[in-house]
Amino acid sequence: MNIISNPILPGFNPDPSILRVGDDFYIATSTFEWYPGVQIHHSRDLKHWRLVARPLAQATQLDMRGAPDSCGVWAPDLSYADGRFWLIFTDVKRYGVTTVNGAKGASLRDFPNYVVHCDQIDGNWSEAVHLNSSGFDPALFHDDDGRSWMLNMLWDHRPGRGRFAGIQIQQFDRTAQALVGEPHLIFKGTDLGFTEGPHIYKRDGWYHLLVAEGGTGWDHAVVMARSRDLLGPYDVHPDGPVLTAAGRREGPITRAGHGDLVELKDGSPWLAYLCGRPVPGKERCILGRETAIQPMRWHDDGWLRTLDGDARPVETPQAPDLPSIPWPQDDWDGRFDRDFLPLEFQWLRTPLPERLFSLSERPGFLRLYGRETVGSHFEQALVARRLEHRRFTATTCVDFSPRCFQQAAGLILYYNSTKYYYLNISVEGEARELQLMIASPLLAEGVTMETVGRLPNGPIELRADVDGDVLIFSWRAEGDTNWHILPQRLDATILSDEVTCPGLPNFTGTFVGMACQDLSGMAMPADFSWFIYEGGEGTCAPVD
Structure with a gap:
């Protein structure tokens, strides 16, 4: 039986953004304060993956000196348009403490968002262009009318507010590499809260909005909503979360959330998402947040669901019907007798x-x-x-x-x-x-x-x-x-x-x-x- 063993990207590889270009699949993941920024893995069968690039490797793209722990590069989004790859990311500069002596104050944080592009996934990427700083987890949506749009969660720093104010969208001019027009708040989230990690997909005339909710811990979840109009209003999925391991603090796959969809050539949807694997008997994940993947299904009512309809992550899903293409193993013997640092x-x-x-x-x-x-x-x-x-x-x-x-x-x-x-x-x-x-x-x-x-x-x-x-x-x-x-x-x-x-x-x-x-x-x-x-x-x- 040809199965995929989750996680497909073991160890610290959170916030996956997945992309297919022809027969090639790519996943970009967060690197936070580690340099160079963003990990991009490549596969041709969704089962075998190899690290091919860390695109943010120059001072004109990323400089995190002084950034606090767990700041730096958050939630990169990888897309393809005009014959080139686009990468948009947040470089978090400050993570303000929200409470002092138990009292909530202003949560002042700095979230500049940047875009880079390149003709080749492992090429020399462009210098970073600043787009906005209104919130984190940016993503690009390229509509079928030729226009592109930037999404990000909106941060509300004011005392007594919910911090996570919803998802905003603004048109992105690819030629000028600039935002144009005014931003629109299109989704305020559900009662799960912590609405972040937005992506939009268009199918059968519907705009499907996917977000992460519930925080990035044990109650993390993938949530979806849809609208006939890009700017909303968006109706929430009638079943609740599309994928979650909420209530599970042990087992092979926990903390499932922050996902992104990719379609195979035959139209079948697959969901890449982050997850955690606690040490047995302990509610602690020393490997951090990892990346998993599993097939999904569009139902007759137009909504996305897991194959079993239970919204649960799967440890060993059936692999897609694609030729198996494993990558050759690196033969590095551990000695530093080469003129470059091994990619790991x-x-x-x-x-x-x-x-x-x-x-x-x-x-x-x-x-x-x-x-x-x-x-x-x-x-x-x-x-x-x-x-x-x-x-x-x-x-x-x-x-x-x-x-x-x-x-x-x-x-x-x-x-x-x-x-x-x-x-x-x-x-x-x-x-x-x-x-x-x-x-x-x-x-x-x-x-x-x-x-x-x-x-x-x-x-x-x-x-x-x-x-x-x-x-x-x-x-x-x-x-x-x-x-x-x-x-x-x-x-x-x-x-x-x-x-x-x-x-x-x-x-x-x-x-x-x-x-x-x-x-x-x-x-x-x-x-x-x-x-x-x-x-x-x-x-x-x-x-x-």
Whole structure:
């Protein structure tokens, strides 16, 4: 039986926008504060996907230095018109706290929306053009009369208001790359609230509006409404949500919502949507919000429904009747003996990666230049990749000779500036030592540091093993056969949306990678010779 295993994009890949151009399917997902911005995956059968582009890679397109955690690039929308790809996105600059001492005040947030375009999905995209800042989750709708329209949710910052004021639309001039005319509020949402993530589709003379509602947690949902007139009024789907996992906090697919539709050549609709997979027995998703997909059906009454009509997400839907086209596997062996960074890696916020790392300064190594503290919102030397498995092993080898206690480098599991585990090499007096740094909202101190022990001279291998909710670190000198296992059994689930400081956004997922700090400002480098990530049931904890 030819089935699709959800999620199709495992690990932090939220807010999918799906597009078909001929025989090719593309999905764009949010990247928030991680650089370069926006992930675009490619498939020809809806089952096998590969990462082909991160289009926002220049300072003229995206600069997130100073952006708070979980800000940056929200909900990109990918479309195609005039023989070119269009990408529209929000670059969130501020996420204002809505309450102080329990009292609601003004929620002042900055949501500039931009558009870029390119003739090729993996080409050099245009400079970003600012369109508006009235709310987030922008999308483009290209009508069959040749006109294009921009949608976004409308943010109401005033005290006592609902914040999520509905969906507005305004005409977009593709030639001028500018909005024209006046915006129109076309949909105020349903009682589920948190109306966001709009998309419009035209079918049989109806304009179908799809939105996300219920918040991005356990009650998330895909909701639809329709109208004969683009500007409304819109009637809500008689069944309620089109897709939701509300009421489910365990199981293979939860938190289902924020979707987008694509039609196959035969006209059959498929819905891509975000979801979460909690660690068994825990209501925490350390992989963040992922992307799933399943077939839908237009019924005789003109409304969209799941195949069973139950509005529930499906873990293993039947694959479409398309030729199976798997992609070749990347043969990278984990060594940094190439002149470019492997595509799975990203860094934080800055469009100036040459200030963070180099693959040429010491050939065969990834050199990280010690920069600001772990969790800095400006210039942090941290290069990492997404977790894609709930059981995995990550190992690296670092050559680092710190001269003072302000310098450190090592292996990190990072969610954001308030949640991470960091096994690092530093120095105390004349001796190098291994330290464990932990940041968690559950700690009274916020961040703790513990000395593990002294280290021998030479390169050091560092290892992290995660099995469900347990994280174990270990280390050894390069060339040794035995691992020195740290005694702590650490709680991996703090690296999730669900563990948070009050009032702070948590919309991303956990990364594992390499980091280097030099708080003296001297940019002391650390050289990493390799990094290996192994996920799946075959991994296991190290043994003595």
